[in-house]
Amino acid sequence: MSTQQIIEKLTEIGKGLIKQLELQKNPHLEIPERSLNNVYFDEKTGIIKLGDKKQHRYYLNMSQAKKFMQTLLVASKIKWLLEEDKPSLSIRQLYYLLKHTIPGSKENTFDTQDETDPIVEDVEVMLDVLRENLRLIATPNGVLAGEMIVEDKTGDILDYTKMGSAGGAIPPIVEDEYFHIKEINVDYVLVIEKYAVWNVLNQQKFWKKNKCLILTGKGQPARAERRLLHRLAYEFNLPIYVFTDMDPWGYYIYSVYKQGSINLAFFSEKAGTPKAKFVGFQTKDVKQFDMPSSSFIKMKDVDYKRIKEMKKYAWFQNKEWQNELKTLEKLGFKIEQDALVSKSIEFTADTYLPWKIENKDFLP
Amino acid sequence: MSTQQIIEKLTEIGKGLIKQLELQKNPHLEIPERSLNNVYFDEKTGIIKLGDKKQHRYYLNMSQAKKFMQTLLVASKIKWLLEEDKPSLSIRQLYYLLKHTIPGSKENTFDTQDETDPIVEDVEVMLDVLRENLRLIATPNGVLAGEMIVEDKTGDILDYTKMGSAGGAIPPIVEDEYFHIKEINVDYVLVIEKYAVWNVLNQQKFWKKNKCLILTGKGQPARAERRLLHRLAYEFNLPIYVFTDMDPWGYYIYSVYKQGSINLAFFSEKAGTPKAKFVGFQTKDVKQFDMPSSSFIKMKDVDYKRIKEMKKYAWFQNKEWQNELKTLEKLGFKIEQDALVSKSIEFTADTYLPWKIENKDFLP
Numbered sequence: 054m055s056t057q058q059i060i061e062k063l064t065e066i067g068k069g070l071i072k073q074l075e076l077q078k079n080p081h082l083e084i085p086e087r088s089l090n091n092v093y094f095d096e097k098t099g100i101i102k103l104g105d106k107k108q109h110r111y112y113l114n115m116s117q118a119k120k121f122m123q124t125l126l127v128a129s130k131i132k133w134l135l136e137e138d139k140p141s142l143s144i145r146q147l148y149y150l151l152k153h154t155i156p157g158s159k160e161n162t163f164d165t166q167d168e169t170d171p172i173v174e175d176v177e178v179m180l181d182v183l184r185e186n187l188r189l190i191a192t193p194n195g196v197l198a199g200e201m202i203v204e205d206k207t208g209d210i211l212d213y214t215k216m217g218s219a220g221g222a223i224p225p226i227v228e229d230e231y232f233h234i235k236e237i238n239v240d241y242v243l244v245i246e247k248y249a250v251w252n253v254l255n256q257q258k259f260w261k262k263n264k265c266l267i268l269t270g271k272g273q274p275a276r277a278e279r280r281l282l283h284r285l286a287y288e289f290n291l292p293i294y295v296f297t298d299m300d301p302w303g304y305y306i307y308s309v310y311k312q313g314s315i316n317l318a319f320f321s322e323k324a325g326t327p328k329a330k331f332v333g334f335q336t337k338d339v340k341q342f343d344m345p346s347s348s349f350i351k352m353k354d355v356d357y358k359r360i361k362e363m364k365k366y367a368w369f370q371n372k373e374w375q376n377e378l379k380t381l382e383k384l385g386f387k388i389e390q391d392a393l394v395s396k397s398i399e400f401t402a403d404t405y406l407p408w409k410i411e412n413k414d415f416l417p
Numbered sequence: 418m419s420t421q422q423i424i425e426k427l428t429e430i431g432k433g434l435i436k437q438l439e440l441q442k443n444p445h446l447e448i449p450e451r452s453l454n455n456v457y458f459d460e461k462t463g464i465i466k467l468g469d470k471k472q473h474r475y476y477l478n479m480s481q482a483k484k485f486m487q488t489l490l491v492a493s494k495i496k497w498l499l500e501e502d503k504p505s506l507s508i509r510q511l512y513y514l515l516k517h518t519i520p521g522s523k524e525n526t527f528d529t530q531d532e533t534d535p536i537v538e539d540v541e542v543m544l545d546v547l548r549e550n551l552r553l554i555a556t557p558n559g560v561l562a563g564e565m566i567v568e569d570k571t572g573d574i575l576d577y578t579k580m581g582s583a584g585g586a587i588p589p590i591v592e593d594e595y596f597h598i599k600e601i602n603v604d605y606v607l608v609i610e611k612y613a614v615w616n617v618l619n620q621q622k623f624w625k626k627n628k629c630l631i632l633t634g635k636g637q638p639a640r641a642e643r644r645l646l647h648r649l650a651y652e653f654n655l656p657i658y659v660f661t662d663m664d665p666w667g668y669y670i671y672s673v674y675k676q677g678s679i680n681l682a683f684f685s686e687k688a689g690t691p692k693a694k695f696v697g698f699q700t701k702d703v704k705q706f707d708m709p710s711s712s713f714i715k716m717k718d719v720d721y722k723r724i725k726e727m728k729k730y731a732w733f734q735n736k737e738w739q740n741e742l743k744t745l746e747k748l749g750f751k752i753e754q755d756a757l758v759s760k761s762i763e764f765t766a767d768t769y770l771p772w773k774i775e776n777k778d779f780l781p
């Protein structure tokens with residue numbers, strides 16, 4: 054949805070409330086529920102989603118009046134930000150922008166950010182757009198390199214083959230209106246859990262030799278990295294391969310890119326990448342690539358506990374992942390992707406990844 | 418020191434040990450001590466430094482033999498990395514590269530990274546160069562924008578006026594051999610604690626209107642950001658202004674950029690920027706800029722405790738900072754730099770910063 058369309062939708066919501074007033078009805082908003090009992094894993098699309106349940110937020114209702122007022126304050130401030138073409142802000146900055154004492158009272162519009170954050174999410178689901186479309190940002194962390202040319206909202210043309218040792222920083226908003234991908238000439242996108250591993254692949258120009266984009270979210274990805282990956286998968290139909298540690302934490306990071314997460318179900322719908330494949334490191338690779346025991350790290354209670362939890366997640370129910378998790382548990386040790394240098398500094402780029410990708414040796 | 422010079426110095430150290438052997442002396446290394454009793458705040462340079470104490474690490478010494486062997490393993494691996502022009506690695510990757518079982522024994526060269534990390538630091542101080550000169554990296558987090566043109570080790574030319582909404586990512590190694598600053602046309606460098614605030618200033622092209630570089634380390638800065646700032650201050654003689662929250666944590670971040678930190682005394686010598694000035698936010702600015710009470714955050718025990726600790730640090734002993742810390746304590750509330758949007762979204766860029774900088778309204 055374009056900024057113009059969002060402004061129109063917000064205007065309509067406002068007009069709807071005035072109409073309700075004119076008809077002497079109790080004005081209310083209809084907002085999709087974000088509570089956990091309205092979140093499910095959709096097997097068909099392979100993504101964590103919000104269900105159909107809706108809540109009604111009334112003006113003339115003792116327990117809802119304040120929240121109703123707060124929702125309108127957030128919505129109208131967002132409309133103003135978009136209409137005035139203001140810079141994008143963090144949700145903390147939005148909170149400060151909205152917080153004030155209501156004239157003639159000692160009441161604040163909002164007392165803490167705990168009050169604005171859920172309402173920002175309400176406005177997102179009400180409009181069916183991401184907060185990034187409303188110019189509200191989270192701090193991005195990722196970098197990427199490869200044959201892609203982007204026209205940024207600033208007018209700058211960004212060439213991700215010419216970003217030096219640092220790679221190109223991922224901006225906080227990667228929606229088309231802000232980050233227009235003009236050209237992309239790669240066969241796939243390789244997502245790398247850790248910066249150190251990305252850094253070596255970047256220096257080896259892995260992206261050039263293998264005609265791919267290499268991207269890292271530096272551990273748990275932020276919103277922008279996930280959303281960009283989604284766009285690359287859907288709009289450009291690119292295969293997505295995710296390369297993590299061989300441990301429950303790495304496997305979970307993969308699942309966040311792929312299916313999303315329960316806590317951010319609405320975001321997951323729009324940022325998940327169900328067709329992503331797991332390119333490793335897998336338990337069976339230990340033997341296959343003859344990993345030295347110096348790369349093994351004994352698992353601790355916290356690792357075993359995490360495996361147990363993950364075995365129960367709906368999106369880890371397929372045979373392959375159940376097997377992988379069980380084998381990891383039995384194995385009793387984990388291997389970090391950094392440890393592949395134990396074979397050689399070139400092993401990851403020259404042997405491991407090309408073999409895995411050529412032979413499509415993935416987990417689903 | 419150039420890579421070539423480092424290789425030569427490492428070769429000399431090795432030759433020195435062989436000579437000691439030939440003379441039937443007990444081979445040993447002389448390594449500057451990194452322990453806290455060899456760290457001091459140098460009032461003259463305004464920087465946290467290592468003292469002159471040295472330790473001797475002997476081969477024929479039951480308690481030192483293993484460490485002696487480990488030191489040579491680290492030093493010779495680094496020499497190999499530099500000679501072979503290998504990619505830069507994290508210190509974790511170096512650990513994996515070095516760890517193996519010694520043939521004919523059950524002993525490992527290293528068992529955990531806790532054993533390699535201090536030895537990497539020993540090699541740094543022994544050579545009097547940073548680990549970055551040895552191609553060992555820490556993950557960078559910062560971004561920057563402004564009139565600067567860099568020739569990267571990859572050959573790419575990086576123009577920081579054309580990096581779009583994301584700004585230019587700071588690479589892990591910013592030494593001249595890797596990150597050659599070809600042109601820089603700014604009056605000062607503005608360091609901003611938080612990404613959200615940097616992001617707004619970047620969108621407002623603050624760097625263009627005010628002919629400066631704007632840089633954020635996203636909270637506590639990583640090594641690369643500190644080292645880059647040091648280079649900008651020393652090699653290009655640029656004024657450095659640091660803009661943080663009005664709270665002990667923000668003040669401390671300022672001091673890390675300026676004087677360094679006790680734990681990384683050796684790094685602080687080479688990455689501190691003693692001439693940096695604090696551009697706010699200060700307690701006196703609350704009145705001066707008529708900050709609304711909605712921007713005040715009541716301080717908690719942990720804040721008061723931190724203020725008490727900081728009052729004792731040698732580098733906060735000047736009158737101005739002692740006063741500032743006392744006033745903050747009395748005030749009882751803190752203000753985040755994000756909260757300046759309470760005045761208006763344009764306030765920081767159009768009023769606050771230009772006024773402070775024009776009037777040199779700094780803390781030392």
